[in-house]
Amino acid sequence: MSTQQSDAFAQLGIALLVAIAVVYLVMVLTFGSLLQPLILLISIPFAATGALGLLRATNTPLGVPALIGMLMLVGIVVTNAIVLIDLVNQRRRAGVPLREAILDGAAQRLRPILMTAVATVFALLPMALGLTGGGVFISQPLAIVVIGGLISSTLLTLVLVPVLYSLVERFRDRLRRRRRAPAPVLPGEPAAVEEPRESPWTEPETAPLPVVPGVHGRVGDRSGRALRGVEVSLFDTAGELLTTTETAPDGTYRIDVDGGGEYVVAARSGEREPVAELVTVNGGPAWYDLIVDGPGAATGVVRDPAGHGVVATVTLVDDRGEVVAAGRTDAAGRYELRDVAAGEYHLLVAAAGSSATTRVTVPATGSVTTEVDVPAAPVAAPN
Known part of the structure; x- marks a missing residue:
């Protein structure tokens, strides 16, 4: 190896380390964590393994073009892990337990990650096969490195990154619990009592809260009406169900726990x-306190061309063709379909000799009002 090649290898090695450091800093700023970016950087060794393996399988020497391909891989392979972990973090911030967040995120990101990797591999195949004409000695090793690294990092990222994320987050949860666990009370000292969080509803004076760790509150809708018989469940941050209870007639619930966290x-x-x-x-x-939305409702009026109310059958159908709700209008043509989950539906109206269809969107709470005009019934021709 000449001195010029040695210098080129050394400079590319430094550039590779700088690229990894820059990628790490960018991810730290993005995720607001020093630990999660380290999980994502696991993709880089996987990429190097696949790249070197494909170089050896194709008997391609490790030269400057191959190292340039390694430099490209630093940014390419980390992208897959970023889009996966970012979605998992979004699910966790929404209150989804750890296990469900990882499974849901992996399921939703599997297809985009695989499609991106496959598209990139096929785009680089002509270069890897040496079909690009002049400059093959540069383009071929570069393409081989990128293809090998992308294949290995994609497959291993989809398996190992979620596993490492789960292990790290479980460990962090245990540390948080230990830090927030109540300090032991020495004999003769009164136990410290934490002030409960303020509630938008007035706390009942007849049911004082005991001085034990727990979660208490009320469940209601957005109008402030308390909801009775609502199932309230408590999970740990690992997604394990701890206990389940129901709200009282005044909407209150109480769940005691063994310790803080x-x-x-x-x-x-x-x-x-x-x-x-x-x-x-x-x-x-x-x-x-928890606010439970819905269910929504679909209301409106069915009229004929003259503007008069029409007695008709009104049916709400989802995109799969399943009937969600159905009913009949009154003498004035008014209809009301209640207890409908939020979403988009087809509103089918069938009157005597005529029909109409329209698209409606039912909100999470409240109702959507739709006026439907049905055409006049055809007049039968005289015999």
């Missing part, structure tokens, strides 16, 4: 949209 409290009631919130419990009870 972070938990996920979730409420679900029939067709209403479920809600979950990440809560922190210290040495005493914490008050968390």
